[in-house]
Amino acid sequence: MIPVCRIEDLPEGESLRVEAGDATAAIAVFHTDGAFYAIDDTCSHQDASLSEGWLEGCYVECPLHAALFDLRSGEPTCLPARKPVRTHAVTVVDGMLYVHPAVRTVPGEPVHAAPEEAVA
Amino acid sequence: MTTFTTVTVVGASLAGLHAARGLRSLGYDGRLVVVGEERHRPYDRPPLSKEFLTGDGDPGEGPGGLALTDPEEEAELDAEWLLGVRAEALDTAAGEIRLTGGRALRTDGVVIATGATPRTLPLPRLDGVHTLRTLDDATRLRAALRAGAARVVVIGAGFIGAEVASSCAALGLDVTVVEAAPLPLVPQLGEEMARVCAGLHARGGATLLCGTGVEGLRGSGRVTGVELTDGRVLPADVVVVGVGVRPVTGWLEGSGLALDDGVRCDAGCVTALPNVVAVGDVARLAQPGTVRTVRAEHWTSGMLQGAVAARNLLAGSTVEPFEALPYFWSDQYGARIQYAGRRAPGDSVRIVEGDPADGGGFLAVYERGGISTAALGIDRPRPFMRLRRELARAPQPAGR
Ligand SMILES: Cc1cc2nc3c(=O)[nH]c(=O)nc-3n(C[C@H](O)[C@H](O)[C@H](O)COP(=O)(O)OP(=O)(O)OC[C@H]3O[C@@H](n4cnc5c(N)ncnc54)[C@H](O)[C@@H]3O)c2cc1C
Ligand code: FES
Numbered sequence: 001m002i003p004v005c006r007i008e009d010l011p012e013g014e015s016l017r018v019e020a021g022d023a024t025a026a027i028a029v030f031h032t033d034g035a036f037y038a039i040d041d042t043c044s045h046q047d048a049s050l051s052e053g054w055l056e057g058c059y060v061e062c063p064l065h066a067a068l069f070d071l072r073s074g075e076p077t078c079l080p081a082r083k084p085v086r087t088h089a090v091t092v093v094d095g096m097l098y099v100h101p102a103v104r105t106v107p108g109e110p111v112h113a114a115p116e117e118a119v120a
Numbered sequence: 121m122t123t124f125t126t127v128t129v130v131g132a133s134l135a136g137l138h139a140a141r142g143l144r145s146l147g148y149d150g151r152l153v154v155v156g157e158e159r160h161r162p163y164d165r166p167p168l169s170k171e172f173l174t175g176d177g178d179p180g181e182g183p184g185g186l187a188l189t190d191p192e193e194e195a196e197l198d199a200e201w202l203l204g205v206r207a208e209a210l211d212t213a214a215g216e217i218r219l220t221g222g223r224a225l226r227t228d229g230v231v232i233a234t235g236a237t238p239r240t241l242p243l244p245r246l247d248g249v250h251t252l253r254t255l256d257d258a259t260r261l262r263a264a265l266r267a268g269a270a271r272v273v274v275i276g277a278g279f280i281g282a283e284v285a286s287s288c289a290a291l292g293l294d295v296t297v298v299e300a301a302p303l304p305l306v307p308q309l310g311e312e313m314a315r316v317c318a319g320l321h322a323r324g325g326a327t328l329l330c331g332t333g334v335e336g337l338r339g340s341g342r343v344t345g346v347e348l349t350d351g352r353v354l355p356a357d358v359v360v361v362g363v364g365v366r367p368v369t370g371w372l373e374g375s376g377l378a379l380d381d382g383v384r385c386d387a388g389c390v391t392a393l394p395n396v397v398a399v400g401d402v403a404r405l406a407q408p409g410t411v412r413t414v415r416a417e418h419w420t421s422g423m424l425q426g427a428v429a430a431r432n433l434l435a436g437s438t439v440e441p442f443e444a445l446p447y448f449w450s451d452q453y454g455a456r457i458q459y460a461g462r463r464a465p466g467d468s469v470r471i472v473e474g475d476p477a478d479g480g481g482f483l484a485v486y487e488r489g490g491i492s493t494a495a496l497g498i499d500r501p502r503p504f505m506r507l508r509r510e511l512a513r514a515p516q517p518a519g520r
Contacts, residue, residue, distance in 0.1 A: 049501070052502045052505075053502070054502070054506065064449060065419070080423065
């Protein structure tokens with residue numbers, strides 16, 4: 001479990017990149033459509049940081065080649081990305097936002113990044 | 121809707137692959153043939169001058185992680201791949217493409233996607249002199265840079281030259297970039313921003329020499345140095361020539377298609393023949409409302425034109441013009457450069473975020489008559505993306 005920030009420090013429409021330590025790649029955390037989501041920060045296509053992407057509803061557009069990822073499933077909805085990025089669970093405890101780095105997710109079986117209690 | 125029995129895509133790379141994808145996704149279920157001169161399945165070129173050169177480990181044989189398709193998608197595409205095969209000529213009257221070895225391929229639809237190939241200089245053929253376009257080129261260059269080379273001279277400071285120089289600097293090599301123009305990238309970025317980008321070389325530890333041409337090479341058998349027109353001689357173990365590319369149209373001589381630094385087509389990638397389209401680096405498109413034509417050498421245009429051309433080919437005429445805003449990126453010396461729009465000479469530049477002088481990245485907007493025409497960002501991906509979207513929606517000054 002990695003502390004991210006206080007929920008008021010990640011307003012709607014914003015994103016953050018968190019270093020998850022040596023074992024896990026960096027994670028991008030988003031606040032959009034009233035919920036928090038976390039996915040791998042590095043695009044599955046090439047070397048771009050998704051936390052710097054453009055948010056539109058539950059989707060983030062990669063800042064390099066504009067592949068669109070569904071924040072709920074990590075699945076790309078258009079080319080050039082073809083592989084999903086991993087999703088990670090997000091929780092809020094006492095106003096503090098935490099991500100729980102996923103070890104592995106099964107493609108097609110999305111991990112819900114924003115359980116009910118996580119909605120700010 | 122035109123019904124084809126066979127559509128042949130010539131050129132098995134980014135634009136050709138996307139045209140093939142487009143054809144299938146629009147329901148074309150006839151025979152689909154992809155002819156590619158390289159022996160590899162389609163792969164991504166941009167990393168070849170960047171991560172591929174600097175990366176650790178053995179890149180192995182074949183495209184590996186650079187592949188643009190996977191076996192599952194290839195099965196879905198249901199295409200016949202003729203790889204390691206060159207199209208030698210197109211006979212539009214007979215509906216035939218002549219392949220290496222004299223074999224003829226009957227086809228009623230053609231997608232020309234033969235891309236571009238490096239320009240060369242009239243220099244002697246010596247070992248240690250490289251150009252960079254293909255995976256095989258990159259594999260050779262990568263090996264040469266790791267085989268004890270200490271001094272690299274890059275001829276040409278365009279995007280590819282600058283990226284190769286940056287990768288060499290990252291590998292700890294001594295790099296000099298020679299540029300004939302007084303300043304590189306002026307046609308692309310305008311003088312002010314070109315100067316900022318030229319400054320990246322020094323920041324990355326490479327030497328940029330501008331305003332001097334190359335007179336010749338030193339060495340017999342193997343290159344040992346580069347002679348400049350100003351009389352200097354730069355010692356070199358490896359020389360990379362990056363002086364731009366020319367579209368691959370040689371095989372179309374005599375086809376009757378209009379060739380003019382690329383294959384001439386309308387705004388929807390359709391040539392004078394409705395069953396022949398051209399996409400990617402080889403395609404020269406008409407610009408609606410102007411007498412100008414444009415040929416892009418950018419990854420995103422290559423990708424997007426494939427889909428547009430597929431639709432127009434199947435429709436039998438242009439029902440959808442290619443209108444995407446030009447966009448490219450480049451990674452140099454740890455800086456990510458992104459450009460989008462249609463800048464024209466004389467446009468003014470305004471910095472809207474950051475400061476080019478402090479080296480920490482910035483965002484600039486090009487303007488004409490109060491209207492934004494283009495955007496340039498260095499290490500500002502998010503606000504750059506916002507501007508790029510605004511530009512794509514905004515009206516452009518007349519004639520762009
Ligand atoms: C090293 C490098 C770095 C780049 N970096 C960037 C970047 O950072 N950003 C960016 O926007 N763009 C970049 N580009 C440009 C981008 O890769 C090209 O715009 C893109 O590859 C064009 O795709 P294409 O399919 O039109 O042509 P190509 O990729 O050139 O493919 C054409 C294919 O056709 C084949 N062919 C040619 N003639 C024949 C024939 N007669 N018969 C059969 N096959 C034939 C060729 O062998 C080749 O495989 C880079 C290019 C290179 C080389
Ligand atoms: S790096 Fe994200 S789409 Fe290419």
